[in-house]
Amino acid sequence: MKARKLVSMALALIMLLTACSALADFTPVPVGERGTGTREYVEPPEGDWLQPYSEIVNIRTVKGQGSDVVFENGEDQSNNYWIRGWYNDLGIEVTYDWIDEGNTQYTQKLNMTIATGDLPDVFRCNYVTFRQLVKAGALQDITEVYEKYACQRVKDYEKTDPDTIKTCMVDGKLYGVPIYYYGVIDNPRYMWVRKDWYEEEGSPELKTVEDFEKLAHTLMEKHGCYGISIANTFEHLFMTGPMFNVYLGNPDQGSYYWYKDADGRIKAGIAHPEFKTALTYWAKWYQDGILSPDFVNKTFDDMNEDVVNGKAAFQPYYQWQGWQNGPNLVAAQGSNDAYMIPLQFPTIDGSQVLGQVGFPNADIVVVSKDCKNPAAAMKLINYTDHIMFDPSTVLTEEEFKGFTDGQREHIPGAFEVIDPQADMIQFEHVLKAIETGDTSELFTSGMKKKYGDSMMWINEKNTGGLGAYLQQGFEGCAYYNAKYLLDNNYVKKTDMWGPPPEEFDETVNTIDIITTGVSEIIMGIRPVDDYDQILADWYAAGGQIMEDAVNKYYNVQ
Amino acid sequence: MHFRTRGQKIFNVVNYILVTLVCLSCLLPIINTLAISFSAPSYVAAGQVYFWPLGFTTQSYEFAISNGKFFRAFGIAIERCVLGVSINLLMMITTAYPLSKSKDKFPSRNFFMGFYVFTMLFGGGLVPWYILMRNLGLLNSIWALVLPLSVPVSSMAILMNFMRSLPQEIEEAAAIDGAGNFRILWSIMLPVLTPSLATVGLFSFVYHWNDWFQGALFMNNPNRYPLQTYLQTLLTNFRDLLRQSGSDYYSLLQRMNEQTGRASQLFLGLVPILVVYPFVQKYFTTGLVMGSVKG
Amino acid sequence: MLHRLSLRFRKEWLYLLMLLPGVVLTAIFSYGPLYGIIMAFQDFNPALGFAGSKWVGMDNFKLIFSQPSFLSTIYNTFFISIFKIIFGTLASVVFALQLNEIRQNGPKRIYQTIVYIPNFISWVIMAGILTDILGSNGIVNEVIMALGAKPVQFISNRSVFPWTLIFSDVWKTFGFGTVVYLATMTSIDPELYESAVIDGAGRWRQTWSITLPMLVPIIILMTVLALGNVLSAGFDQVYNLYSPVVYPTGDIIDTYVYRLGLQNGKFAIGTAVGLFKSLVSSVLISASLIIAYKTAGYKVF
Incomplete structure (x- = not known):
């Protein structure tokens, strides 16, 4: 009896819901809805770029976006400061074919969208895509x-790095x-050490590996x-490679x-000969x-x-260690001095x-072959710089917040280019403001936020500000160290200055050979001298292909 | 009916103890997760939380529920489950019944069985699937989430085997009474099949409730994500957010972290299942076969 | 001929009518995208599509199979899967039998709910709990050391790791099987037991000669269904528990392929591996169907 009731109920519900969802599907959905602007060619206005088109131009795009973007006052993806700014200041109406919230499936969805043959006008993609x-002639x-x-x-x-834009060129x-x-300022890694413990020992300078081992x-x-x-x-042990003059990556x-x-x-x-030195030390460290x-x-x-539990004195890590572990460390140890500071x-x-520096660019803004108004894409990119980085742009406090608070600076998606000097300039201004107390020169949202956060830690010992403080709030912070390295050109750039060559696709998981072998050597299961064989295996399994390809494309004699 | 010997009494006691121990081992992780979801991140990051929350906070839950998105996603998930489970059940019943017949009664049976088994083994992959959805105009529609796997073959096979194992007399008696196939299915088979329908229905519900990937793939507008997709988006890039400059997240990190976030996500997703499960379970423990023949 | 067909149709049409909706939907959504398989033989470029991408024959397969570690990956996958099936079935059946012996409905229901719950805990969370429990200083090793034995490296010892995978998976998922077997037991005709009691059969005898034989078909079915997935030995679990040191015994096909970076558009290799998995599963399923029929006289599908 019961099953019959269940099935009848199911039938009724299906019908009801079919009706409902048929209705629901037709309620206006802002995203994906084709706009009212024209998709035909419109002559871009002469002169200064910051002028609207004579007729509203429609640009279709797609984006992946963190789920942390907060909209206020009834705004949403189709109505906010950016959308209105583009519309009013540039005469461009931007609509989204789709938005991947959480930004986990972007590449996947983009690839499938590409496979359907219906490309958005402007979008962002990685080098593989x-x-x-x-190759398919799909770009303009x-x-x-x-x-x-x-x-x-x-x-x-x-100008910051003339090679970057060359990676977006094909046949000139x-x-x-x-x-x-x-x-590149956020690239170098550091040996983070417990500040309280380190100062207790009189903050000894660590020049040599021996110094380090003694302190450890x-x-x-x-x-x-x-x-x-x-x-x-x-990932983190390999960051200590520079101690032995080898630079390893992740x-x-x-x-x-x-x-x-x-x-x-x-x-x-x-493949560097000194890598065996590193292995010898790592194996020793494991024994010790x-x-x-x-x-x-x-x-x-x-x-x-x-x-966090104070079970380790050091951690090799990126410049953002303060956000990762700072607040938890202070809370767990119950001391405002129990956090880690970065050392070279x-x-x-x-x-x-x-300092090891990798090629900093990963994504490219591209324009579809079928886009009739490519100039609009440039204007949109200009607009991001105009709002976010140009010091001469004057915004009211309200506009400023409207564009950038609550992660809204990421709304532009495909048009979100970033001034490669931004973090360096930001750091200089923030540190100066902290030291002088003069906040008049903090002109970007990032500067204000990092300054505010750092002061929160300095004045109130609020651990919410510890991350910013350790990144750029005092002499000895992560960016202070990075700036020192960069200013003096104490930098090791990777010699593959660009994306991995296509030939890398012909190799499969070759790094496994290394990671498995390295763990055995460190644990003392195999002697360090076995590494020659491991490396030979790596070459045979695809390392040779990679090395040849890198030399083919990046070894300009 | 049960006369008890001493041996049986001992068996019963031992049995109870064993079952209880196994259940306990299954229960502890969930309690641990519950405790973590209500704990302050500093205790969690220090690995101090076991079975009781430390530094009690509901921040992780508030983070997920705070905006309207949660309830909208919840509604969509319910809609999907009702539609999905109903379609699955109907399709499974109407598929399993003919296929439970012998080849004599239904000569094309093996062909159709093969038709379904093949889909269990071979698939075309995501790209053509996506293209198909787009061409059918199903992107951004709830139907993209409920139509594709409308006949879950594994569950259908289980149901079919249940049907086969039923005593033949039931149907034969009805057939002699002049009942047609639909009548037999409707008034004789279905009541008898309640426990197995509850089983496959539950599996179908759990599938539709837990799947987040299709939601992320086929929904163009985040406002149409079902609950698990929404919860997934909250946390997958939690760690990456740390790397970005200038984030409001940092103050939040004092009150929750990735681990507490995941733990609360689990419970937010689990609650409906825990509500539905005992309800469905009622049907598991009632044997019905003989009742229907006699009655 | 025509007459025979129409006769056959008259006999079948009701069944065909019932099947129609399911068949149509399956044809559209499962058979429709099947052409995607050709990607396994292409250097697939999404921008060129299926029609325009370059045909490379068996190159994708050659690339994967020429990797020395891929073969051990296949072996690992089989090893882990097969033992998961064996011990998983055993655990589910035994536990279902134990539950069946409990006559009070209340506790029975509660127990049944509880063992089903771990299914819902994702491996991300479960892996965190497991590494805590099974680590060098974890509770399990404390017990082992208290008993005077040497601590066991469950997560990092190559010969132990596959068993850690197998047993943790059995523990997490046996509740699923229990539900199915219990549902089967409740549909066993109570008269069978009553007449057995009259014949003087004890509980062991009843279990052995009534319950178990009634379970055999469904056990075979569940095993065959599991064989269809034998080359997917549990990606989430392995991915969240393994590390380079246990790759030689713990790496499975899906984790291996994942590390290729499928996100990066390497659809073709993923499809090639998928096709390989499908073919192997088909062979296994066919073999098991034949064995089930020849030995037990039981038709699974």
Whole structure:
């Protein structure tokens, strides 16, 4: 009886819901709705770029966006400061074919959209997709449009690193504008150390690896901890490579750092002769207890758990360590001095360590072949710079908040280019404001926020500001160290200065050979000398293909 | 009916103890997760939380529920489940019944069985699937989430085997009484099949409730994400957010972190299942076969 | 001939009518996209589509199978899957039998709900809990050491790791099987038990000669269904628990392929591996169907 009732109910519900959802599907959905602007060619206005088209132009795009963008006062994706700004100031109506909230499926969805053959006018893609699109002739040559309609400030982005825009050219024609990101200042990694413990020992300068080991053992004895907290992916242990003059990249992402050897051939960092020195030390550290005896069991969370619990004195990490572990460390240890500060890596011979810098660009803004108004794409890009980075732009406090608060600075999506000098300039202004107390020169949202957060920690010991403070709030902070390295050119750039060559696709998971072998060597299961064989296996499994390809494209004699 | 010997009594006691221990081992992780979801992140990051929340806070839940998106996503998930489970059940019944017949009664049976088994093994992948959805105009529609797997073959096969295992007399008796196929299915088979329908219905519900990937793939507008897709978007890029400059997130991090966020996400997603499950379960524990033949 | 067909149709038409909606939907949504398989033989470029992408024959397969570690990955996948099926079935059946012995409906329901719950805890969370429990200082190793034995590296020892995967998965998922087997048991004719009691059969005898034989078909069915997934040994679980040191025994096909970076548009290789998995599953399923029919005289599908 019951099952019959259930089925009848199911039938009734289906009918009801069919009716309902048929209605629901026709309620206006702002995203994906085709706009009212024209999609035919409209002559761009002469003169200054910041002028509206004579007729409203429609531009279709797609975007992936963090789920943290907050809209206020009844605004939404189709009605906000950016949308209105584009519409009123530029005469451009932007509509989204889709938005991937959470930004997890962007590449996937983009690829499928491309496969349907119906491309958005302007969108953002990575180098793999970029190459495929160029090969298929799906992109527009924007050489002239860029020349004519990109504003001078955006063109000046090129100066920071002239090579970046070249990666968007094929046969001398420009097919896209690089995002540029925040520049190389956020690239170098540091040896973070517990501030309270370090100062207790009189803040000794760590010049050599020996200095470091001595301090590590002192702290280990005194505080019953081990030395360096790392995860079993080697992402963090590999950051200590520069201590031994090898630069390694992140094995977890299958990415390598490349260097030129004495014969002028570009090779992967893991093929550097000194890598065996690093292995010798790492194996020793494992024996000595500087590395946790349990490190192969440690996930990313476990690694940070040990830091927070005071089970480790050091952590090799990025410049944002203060956000990752700062507040938790202070809370768990119950002391306002219990956090980590960044130190430059010591080196084996006491020489100056170099900051490792990877190629900073990953995504490109491209224009579809079928887009009738490519100039509009340039204007939209200019507009992002205009609002976000141009110091001469005057915005009211209200406008300022409207554009940038609540992560709304990420609304532009495809048009979101970033001044590669932004973080450097920001840091200089923030540190100066903190030291002088004069806040008049904080002109971007980022500056104001980082300054405010840093002061929150300095004045109120509110740990919410610790991340910003450790990144740029005092002499000795992460960016202070980065600036020192960059200003003095103590920098090791990867010699693959651009995206990985296409030939990398012909290799499969070759990094496994290294990571598995390295873990065995560190744990003492195999001797260090076995590494020659491991490396030979790596070459045979695809390393050779990569090395040849990198030399083919990046070894300009 | 049950006369008890001493051996049986001992067996019963031992059995109870064993079952209880197993259940306990299944329960502890969920309690641990519950405790984490209500704890302050500093205790969680320090790995101190076991079975009781430390630094009690509901921040992780507020984070997920705070805006209207949660309830909208919840509504869409309910809509999807009702539609999806109803369609699945109907399709499974109307598919399993003919296929439960022998080849004598339904000569084309093996062909159709093969037709379904094949789909269990081979698929065309995401790209053509997406293109199909687009061409059918189903992108951004709830139908993209409920139509594609309308006949879940595994569950259908389970149901079909249940039908086969029913005593033949039931149907034969009805057939002699002059009942047609639809009548037999409707008034004889369905009542008998309640426990197995409840089983496959539950599986179908759990599938539709938990799947987040199709939502992320086929919904163009985040306002149309079902609950699990929405919850997924909240956390997948939590760590990446840290890397970005200038974020309002940092003050939030004092009150919740990735682990507490995930834990609360689990419970927000689990509640409806825990509500539905005991309701469905009622049907599992009642054997009905003989009742219907006699009655 | 025509007459025979029409006769057959007259006999079948009601059944065909019933099947129609399901068949139509399946044809559209499952058979419609099947042409995507050709991607396995292409250097697929989304911008060129299926028609325009370059045909590369078996190159994608060659690339994958020429990797020395891929073969061990296949072996690992089989090993882990097969033992998950064996122990998983065993655990589900035994537990269902145990529950069936509990005559009070209240506790029975509660227990049944509880064992089903771990199914819902994602492996991300479960892995965190497991590494805590099974680590060097975890509670399990404390017990082991208290008993005077050496601690076991459940997560990082190559020979132990596959078993950690197998048993943690069995523990997490056996509730699913229990539900199915219990539903089967409740539909067993109570008269069978009554007459067995009259014949003087105890509970063990009843279980052995009534309950279990009634379960055999559904056990076979569940096993065959599981064989269809034998080359997917549980991506989420492995991905959240493994590390480079256990790749040689713990890496499975899906994690291996994931590390290729499918997100980066390497659709073709993913499709090639998927096709390989489908073919192997088909062979296994066919074999198991034949075995089930020849040995037990039981038709699964």
